[in-house]
Amino acid sequence: MPLLGPTDPLPHRPRRVLVAGTSGAGKTTLASRIATALQAPHVEIDALFHGPGWSARPSFEHDVHRFSAGPSWVSEWQYDQVRSHLAGRADLLVWLDLPRGRVLRQVVRRTLLRRLRRQVLWNGNVEPPLRTFLTDPEHIVRWAWRTHHHSAARVVRLLHERPELPVVRLRSHRQAQAWLRGPLHDCTRPAP
Numbered sequence: 001m002p003l004l005g006p007t008d009p010l011p012h013r014p015r016r017v018l019v020a021g022t023s024g025a026g027k028t029t030l031a032s033r034i035a036t037a038l039q040a041p042h043v044e045i046d047a048l049f050h051g052p053g054w055s056a057r058p059s060f061e062h063d064v065h066r067f068s069a070g071p072s073w074v075s076e077w078q079y080d081q082v083r084s085h086l087a088g089r090a091d092l093l094v095w096l097d098l099p100r101g102r103v104l105r106q107v108v109r110r111t112l113l114r115r116l117r118r119q120v121l122w123n124g125n126v127e128p129p130l131r132t133f134l135t136d137p138e139h140i141v142r143w144a145w146r147t148h149h150h151s152a153a154r155v156v157r158l159l160h161e162r163p164e165l166p167v168v169r170l171r172s173h174r175q176a177q178a179w180l181r182g183p184l185h186d187c188t189r190p191a192p
Contacts, residue, residue: 023107155167
């Protein structure tokens with residue numbers, strides 16, 4: 001199946017949706033909006049992964065296998081240890097393929113706001129001090145810059161592994177909005 005764009009009709013009403021993209025692209029926001037449109041649960045995968053003190057939760061893989069066995073869900077496509085499993089269960093992948101500069105602006109803004117507001121994230125975690133941008137090679141801003149190109153490579157591999165899986169490529173938030181209001185909305189309407 002070829003890549004679908006923001007105006008291409010979906011071949012069916014999706015039930016298990018993954019949202020792909022680099023860190024900071026807006027996957028979680030888009031996944032939440034898709035879940036609302038489909039009236040499906042949104043499982044924020046970061047909440048399953050991050051334990052207190054930013055440690056990996058021991059039950060992460062079990063939790064992912066449990067929710068993905070369900071009939072409908074929307075989640076983000078990340079974390080190598082579960083990426084293949086989730087791709088095998090999904091019936092639609094939405095690829096939020098934003099330019100690197102746009103992602104960088106978004107992730108910097110989000111990180112600053114979360115830190116300045118001391119926003120509590122998953123399991124009591126808060127963004128680390130801003131100086132860690134300079135000292136931590138895995139800092140989210142540095143990570144987003146360094147790994148931006150990985151999403152495209154993953155999607156290309158998935159297209160070869162699962163050629164029957166519909167993949168929608170959205171290159172801007174405007175395209176995402178058009179897709180939500182157009183093809184996704186159209187497939188959720190009751191048949192006449």
